[in-house]
Amino acid sequence: MRGGVLAAGIILMVIGVAAYLYVQQSVADCGSFVGQLGRLFSSQMQSQCQMLNLIQLGGGALFVIGIGLTIGGAAAKGR
Numbered sequence: 001m002r003g004g005v006l007a008a009g010i011i012l013m014v015i016g017v018a019a020y021l022y023v024q025q026s027v028a029d030c031g032s033f034v035g036q037l038g039r040l041f042s043s044q045m046q047s048q049c050q051m052l053n054l055i056q057l058g059g060g061a062l063f064v065i066g067i068g069l070t071i072g073g074a075a076a077k078g079r
Helices: 002-031 033-041 043-075
Strands: none
Touching: 002 033, 002 043, 033 043
């Protein structure tokens, strides 16, 4: 059980970091001056930027959950 929780935590951390970093540049583009103007005039770009923000937030959440599982798996007593 301990090894499974530890492995799940590590996997979630890797997926979380990958998701966060994958959309980082696009989120930065959405926050730039030109990106703000584009969001003002294009509802499609606005929804795309919202989706990218959600993906980035989800990646951070997966990372935090993965840290918790990794610590719990490392600290757990058992087989």
